[in-house]
Amino acid sequence: MAKSTKTIDNSEIYRQIGLCGTIREKLQIDEKSLLAMVDTYGCQQNEADSEKIRGYLAEMGFGFTQDEFAADIIVVNTCAVREHAEMRVLGNVGALNHTKKAKPGQIICVCGCMVQQEHMARKIKMSYPIVDLVFGPHELWRFPELLLEVIERHKRIFATEKDDGAVAEGIPLRRDGKVKAWLSIMYGCNNFCSYCIVPYVRGRERSRQPEDIVREAERLVAEGYKDITLLGQNVNSYGKDLDRGVDFADLLRMINGIPGDFLIRFMTSHPKDATEKLFKTMAECEKCARHLHLPVQSGNDRILKVMNRNYDSATYIKKLELARSYMPDLVVTTDIIVGFPGETDEEFRDTLRLCEKVRFDAMFTFIYSKRVGTPAANMPDPYSREEKQAHFDALTETANRISGEKHREYEGKTVRVLVDGETGREGYNLSSRTNGGRLVHLKGDTSLIGQFINVRITASNTWALYGELENG
Ligand code: SAH
Ligand code: SF4
Ligand code: F3S
Numbered sequence: 001m002a003k004s005t006k007t008i009d010n011s012e013i014y015r016q017i018g019l020c021g022t023i024r025e026k027l028q029i030d031e032k033s034l035l036a037m038v039d040t041y042g043c044q045q046n047e048a049d050s051e052k053i054r055g056y057l058a059e060m061g062f063g064f065t066q067d068e069f070a071a072d073i074i075v076v077n078t079c080a081v082r083e084h085a086e087m088r089v090l091g092n093v094g095a096l097n098h099t100k101k102a103k104p105g106q107i108i109c110v111c112g113c114m115v116q117q118e119h120m121a122r123k124i125k126m127s128y129p130i131v132d133l134v135f136g137p138h139e140l141w142r143f144p145e146l147l148l149e150v151i152e153r154h155k156r157i158f159a160t161e162k163d164d165g166a167v168a169e170g171i172p173l174r175r176d177g178k179v180k181a182w183l184s185i186m187y188g189c190n191n192f193c194s195y196c197i198v199p200y201v202r203g204r205e206r207s208r209q210p211e212d213i214v215r216e217a218e219r220l221v222a223e224g225y226k227d228i229t230l231l232g233q234n235v236n237s238y239g240k241d242l243d244r245g246v247d248f249a250d251l252l253r254m255i256n257g258i259p260g261d262f263l264i265r266f267m268t269s270h271p272k273d274a275t276e277k278l279f280k281t282m283a284e285c286e287k288c289a290r291h292l293h294l295p296v297q298s299g300n301d302r303i304l305k306v307m308n309r310n311y312d313s314a315t316y317i318k319k320l321e322l323a324r325s326y327m328p329d330l331v332v333t334t335d336i337i338v339g340f341p342g343e344t345d346e347e348f349r350d351t352l353r354l355c356e357k358v359r360f361d362a363m364f365t366f367i368y369s370k371r372v373g374t375p376a377a378n379m380p381d382p383y384s385r386e387e388k389q390a391h392f393d394a395l396t397e398t399a400n401r402i403s404g405e406k407h408r409e410y411e412g413k414t415v416r417v418l419v420d421g422e423t424g425r426e427g428y429n430l431s432s433r434t435n436g437g438r439l440v441h442l443k444g445d446t447s448l449i450g451q452f453i454n455v456r457i458t459a460s461n462t463w464a465l466y467g468e469l470e471n472g
Pocket of ligand 3: 041042198201
């Protein structure tokens with residue numbers, strides 16, 4: 001039984017699915033006669049949530065479109081992690097004024113992390129009258145009920161109450177791809193890094209039961225998916241809220257035990273909870289990709305402390321050395337924030353030094369963005385945007401150089417890749433990923449999509465590798 005995790009009863013989800021039928025009748029949807037558009041911002045968790053929204057919409061009978069003028073219902077699933085993400089969302093929601101004018105019956109919904117913040121829900125209420133329904137991540141499981149209320153009562157609905165969140169099983173899912181699948185194993189975050197909004201909008205850490213996860217993974221493998229990414233804000237704390245004696249490494253082993261040729265990926269790992277047991281398990285599980293995304297955020301110990309990350313740079317480096325001792329071919333990627341309040345030039349240099357020492361295969365770099373209600377928002381922030389930009393540029397240059405050098409090491413080698421889709425370009429028309437997750441462009445027939453093949457790497461740049469089929 002769960003120690004603290006609240007679960008939504010199955011009967012509730014059945015009721016929601018039943019309400020999808022009611023909506024179908026009310027709107028007289030038959031055979032996809034009405035169209036829905038789901039627009040997703042933010043991280044993979046949000047992508048996974050949008051698959052549930054699409055699942056419900058498909059249950060209601062909607063077809064799908066990417067054209068906002070053709071859509072009868074639009075759902076914008078938002079992100080709040082940085083100001084830039086919020087600005088994009090607000091700009092795009094504002095632009096829906098035109099579509100609603102052209103199609104007055106259009107229903108516009110805004111959901112996700114951004115609207116879970118009180119000030120943002122208020123902003124939508126006051127300044128975006130075209131929006132009919134607003135709901136936070138905790139209310140997603142009852143999207144049909146909320147939508148029905150909008151349709152029946154002809155009024156705007158706002159469902160963004162503060163909540164620690166729950167786990168709901170059985171929501172219908174409509175996945176995007178046929179090769180790669182997201183699989184949420186837990187929700188929320190308890191870490192409260194001082195700059196980050198996620199714990200405030202996504203609630204406390206809640207793990208799904210291991211059997212539910214394994215069953216979903218088995219189904220994905222049976223359906224032919226070849227690349228399964230386990231999702232959580234900090235997968236290393238999987239299971240801590242359950243009394244099951246199953247931690248993340250155990251879960252990896254359970255999924256690795258499912259017969260079939262497929263890869264297991266996961267993100268994100270918090271360095272403070274990455275253990276030797278995890279590295280050992282990864283090394284022993286042949287289906288587990290040799291890739292670790294381990295966000296370091298900064299290479300300076302004072303900054304790491306005020307960020308509330310709970311490790312120092314030496315511990316981080318030691319953990320990576322341990323991981324690499326188990327898996328010498330491990331691909332390591334990271335996230336870094338520059339311009340955290342009060343970060344000096346010398347402190348920033350520590351981050352550069354750490355990057356030179358670790359040599360990440362790829363780095364995702366961000367300029368600090370102040371988030372309302374987080375502790376960092378109240379810290380003195382004396383450095384100018386220009387100074388931060390200069391640091392950001394220096395870091396990007398370092399990141400690109402190292403990625404380019406690492407990619408060059410693949411040239412002339414033969415690697416096994418999974419072909420996952422088309423690039424939409426002539427010449428190198430297929431995209432694929434190595435076991436470690438590096439992007440490889442290929443020339444080949446689309447029938448290769450979904451297959452593992454060997455390719456010889458012939459060229460590379462900062463962002464990608466280029467390959468030729470072996471014997472081809
Ligand atoms: N749970 C994941 C990260 C989720 S957010 C983890 O802890 O690793 C993804 C990345 O966005 C973070 O790793 C961080 O680098 C960046 N980020 C989060 N909040 C930010 C902020 N306020 N300003 C700039 N970057 C931020
Ligand atoms: Fe944000 Fe930190 Fe949680 Fe990641 S671990 S989601 S950075 S609070
Ligand atoms: Fe953004 Fe929410 Fe993900 S804030 S990064 S969509 S958890």
